Amino acid sequence: MTALSYPEPVTVPARQARSVLLRTGDRVRITDVAGGQVGDVFAYNADDITEYHSAAHTRTHTSRLFPTLGEAFVTNRRRPILTYLDDTSPGTHDMLIAACDPERYAAYGDPGHASCAENLALAMAGHGYPALPHIPQPINVFMRIPVGADGDLSWFAAPTRPGDAITFRAEMDCLVVVSSCPQDHNVINGAGPSPLTLTVLPATTEEKIR
Incomplete structure (x- = not known):
């Protein structure tokens, strides 16, 4: 893995x-x-995207729908990859809803619409992986999909305010892709899709050797 700044x-x-x-x-x-x-x-594991x-x-691993602060997200090999370290948002996130994809927008009658699945594929192609075998279930940060007592899912607008942020710590060398979700056929992105920013904070010496 090449060190990047x-x-x-x-x-x-x-x-x-x-x-x-x-x-x-x-x-x-x-x-x-x-x-x-x-x-x-x-x-993804930076050295092995399988x-x-x-x-x-x-x-x-967590016996929860979403980890709480300090808990880890794990891989398909049950190893920690990211830790949920800090959160200034309302803390509402999702891991049930699949990434939007071309098929979903085709069903809306909107073929050619941008999607998180295609965004992931384009990003990974830029790292030398032109053909992903499948699209993993994403960590849907800021997404508000409450589960009712009867098991029904509701779709609400993300409750975040300008500047709200969530922070993860890498537990292995990893490649992280973030898609600013293009969904505009329901209310999850409020008035419509808008930008996100990614700020990388390098590990301290103690964190590198822990």
């Missing part, structure tokens, strides 16, 4: 994705610039 925040334009490479102990802060924007987060964050394995 991110002296400035990386802007994720509305409806697009950007990626960052993290070394173990590095942190990435995802900020909702305008408020009300969902981000689809994907995390290992990636798994929502199902994480739910098994």
